[in-house]
Amino acid sequence: MASYIARRLLVTIPVLILISLITFFAVALLPGDLAIAMLGLEADPRHLEALREQLGLNRPVVVRYFDWVGDALQGDLGHSARAGQEVSDLIVKRLEVSIELGILAMLVALAIGIPLGLLAGARPNTGLDYGGTTLAVLGAAIPNFWLALMLILIFAVQLRWFPAVGFTSFLDDPVQNLRSVALPAFAVGVTQAAILARQTRAALVDVLRQDYVRTAYAKGLRERSVILRHAFRNALIPVVTVLGIQVSTIVGGFVIVETVFNLPGVGKLLVDSAFNRELPTVQAIGVLLAGAVALTNLAVDVSYAFLDPRIRYE
Amino acid sequence: MSERQPGAPALQLRERRWARAREFARRFRHRPAGVVSLAIVLLVLVAALVPGLLSTHDPIALSDQRLSPPTGEHWFGADTIGRDTYSRLVHGARTALLVGLISVGIGVGVGLPYGLLAGYLGGRKDEAMMRVMDALYAYPALLLALIMVAVLGSSMVNVMIAIGIVFVPLYARLVRGSTLSAKENDYVMAAEAMGAATPRILFRHIAPNVLAPVLVQMSLGIGFAIIIEAALSYLGLGTQPPDPSWGTMLRSAQVYMATNGWGAFFPGMAIVLTVLAFNLLGDVLRDLLDPRLRGAD
Numbered sequence: 080m081a082s083y084i085a086r087r088l089l090v091t092i093p094v095l096i097l098i099s100l101i102t103f104f105a106v107a108l109l110p111g112d113l114a115i116a117m118l119g120l121e122a123d124p125r126h127l128e129a130l131r132e133q134l135g136l137n138r139p140v141v142v143r144y145f146d147w148v149g150d151a152l153q154g155d156l157g158h159s160a161r162a163g164q165e166v167s168d169l170i171v172k173r174l175e176v177s178i179e180l181g182i183l184a185m186l187v188a189l190a191i192g193i194p195l196g197l198l199a200g201a202r203p204n205t206g207l208d209y210g211g212t213t214l215a216v217l218g219a220a221i222p223n224f225w226l227a228l229m230l231i232l233i234f235a236v237q238l239r240w241f242p243a244v245g246f247t248s249f250l251d252d253p254v255q256n257l258r259s260v261a262l263p264a265f266a267v268g269v270t271q272a273a274i275l276a277r278q279t280r281a282a283l284v285d286v287l288r289q290d291y292v293r294t295a296y297a298k299g300l301r302e303r304s305v306i307l308r309h310a311f312r313n314a315l316i317p318v319v320t321v322l323g324i325q326v327s328t329i330v331g332g333f334v335i336v337e338t339v340f341n342l343p344g345v346g347k348l349l350v351d352s353a354f355n356r357e358l359p360t361v362q363a364i365g366v367l368l369a370g371a372v373a374l375t376n377l378a379v380d381v382s383y384a385f386l387d388p389r390i391r392y393e
Numbered sequence: 394m395s396e397r398q399p400g401a402p403a404l405q406l407r408e409r410r411w412a413r414a415r416e417f418a419r420r421f422r423h424r425p426a427g428v429v430s431l432a433i434v435l436l437v438l439v440a441a442l443v444p445g446l447l448s449t450h451d452p453i454a455l456s457d458q459r460l461s462p463p464t465g466e467h468w469f470g471a472d473t474i475g476r477d478t479y480s481r482l483v484h485g486a487r488t489a490l491l492v493g494l495i496s497v498g499i500g501v502g503v504g505l506p507y508g509l510l511a512g513y514l515g516g517r518k519d520e521a522m523m524r525v526m527d528a529l530y531a532y533p534a535l536l537l538a539l540i541m542v543a544v545l546g547s548s549m550v551n552v553m554i555a556i557g558i559v560f561v562p563l564y565a566r567l568v569r570g571s572t573l574s575a576k577e578n579d580y581v582m583a584a585e586a587m588g589a590a591t592p593r594i595l596f597r598h599i600a601p602n603v604l605a606p607v608l609v610q611m612s613l614g615i616g617f618a619i620i621i622e623a624a625l626s627y628l629g630l631g632t633q634p635p636d637p638s639w640g641t642m643l644r645s646a647q648v649y650m651a652t653n654g655w656g657a658f659f660p661g662m663a664i665v666l667t668v669l670a671f672n673l674l675g676d677v678l679r680d681l682l683d684p685r686l687r688g689a690d
Contacts, residue, residue, distance in 0.1 A: 097528030106544050116546075220669040222620045224627055225661035228647060232654045331535035335624050339647075349536075350628050353543035361543045369532045376531065 187268025196279025218273020323379030427677035500560025512572025612675030
């Protein structure tokens with residue numbers, strides 16, 4: 080198992096390097112002058128020159144890349160001219176919101192998706208199964224930002240159960256905090272639950288056809304015990320794979336849903352920075368989020384070793 | 394080979410293809426989900442090509458019925474300056490479909506040859522080529538599109554390019570996987586033995602055999618592109634006014650949602666129905682084109 084984990088770690092390193100290359104060169108290879116792109120055509124030439132100097136645009140692009148990576152590894156992600164702050168400070172302040180939202184969205188996806196998938200998979204081709212599948216197909220077609228708007232309309236504007244926008248820190252007021260993130264977490268999580276349910280159902284149907292499940296039934300075990308103790312664990316492997324992919328979608332989801340609910344998270348910072356063409360901030364958040372997704376996928380790969388004995392004893 | 398010879402073999406080949414197409418159409422007709430989704434896709438296509446045929450008002454004409462709920466005059470209500478929501482939705486179909494088709498076109502146009510070449514070359518070259526795609530694929534789609542748009546600037550064309558780039562690794566990985574098995578076929582080895590050039594082997598002998606999964610993924614891809622375009626436009630980073638877009642309609646509707654919720658409801662429904670239609674069409678195509686599932690219905 081140690082060699083399997085080591086191999087996965089080694090594969091992740093080039094992916095992280097490539098992510099940094101893509102993020103850096105997407106901005107660096109922009110046709111034309113980056114300083115003009117950021118400040119506009121009518122900017123003062125002195126300001127443009129100062130920005131060129133600050134971004135190191137007068138130096139070769141390869142040197143800039145290595146400087147950028149070197150600085151980033153030491154926690155220096157650049158300076159935001161508009162906010163007048165270090166980009167790393169801007170990001171750190173906003174991490175609380177995004178991490179909480181990401182975790183809650185994942186919990187919503189798991190809490191709805193897995194039971195729905197298990198129910199549908201245990202009773203294939205019944206009304207329950209068709210109902211679950213219809214919900215899953217619908218869920219995959221609903222954009223989470225529109226769902227977020229509809230949730231605001233119903234639960235904040237009409238019923239007034241939750242606040243429409245804004246964020247309260249958990250440390251300040253835990254109850255108000257949960258109220259402020261409940262709708263955004265639901266909007267991001269429920270579309271993921273749909274995909275998760277579909278995957279759980281397919282995996283369970285597949286596993287229930289296996290010999291050892293028949294053996295478990297033949298031993299006289301109750302259905303509940305067969306499904307939860309024998310089948311579910313093996314059905315989890317493809318589900319965990321999808322979960323890994325979903326982290327990527329959830330990150331994309333909170334980028335936009337934070338804007339809908341005006342939550343001061345990393346996603347909102349990214350959208351605002353993209354709007355104002357604060358390219359160093361966009362670069363920093365891009366590499367941070369994509370890197371986080373790559374590391375989560377590494378964690379998913381490592382978790383296979385715990386779930387699947389075939390990998391453990393390889 | 395046989396197309397070049399005049400006479401009977403070419404005719405037989407054409408007949409066989411026709412028979413296959415007819416058989417495909419017959420099986421497609423027996424899938425209600427496929428028929429309904431195709432009808433919706435065709436409706437969106439008509440709206441995109443000749444919006445005047447379906448719309449009831451000029452999409453930019455102002456009226457005094459500001460923030461009107463749905464009425465006999467304005468079926469889906471009117472926006473903050475009295476423009477007809479239904480007619481604006483019909484005109485927005487063009488943006489959605491155009492972005493969907495062109496971005497998928499860019500994804501396939503780059504991803505298909507890339508995947509074919511990587512799969513065909515194999516070995517270390519394949520490894521190196523696919524690691525680049527893995528890194529692009531590791532990037533959350535909306536995040537990558539957002540960065541590209543931030544760099545290129547907000548416009549419909551840039552949104553198409555950005556989403557197209559997001560799609561490249563998807564098609565490259567798909568095609569590369571199918572190419573790995575397709576290149577082991579006898580007819581590919583025969584073409585190699587006859588000295589055929591690599592592009593000819595790739596596009597003439599291998600490509601036709603990897604197209605079925607690509608076609609399925611194209612249908613799903615258009616749905617996905619429509620969602621990303623709407624998301625970017627909703628954020629104000631995509632299609633810019635006065636071009637009508639379902640995403641920009643949602644953006645402006647959010648401001649007056651407390652007084653008229655319908656303004657945010659209908660553009661979202663247009664997105665959901667269109668995406669659902671493309672997704673279901675993709676699912677049905679997958680079932681019908683998968684040789685393992687053939688004859689199952």
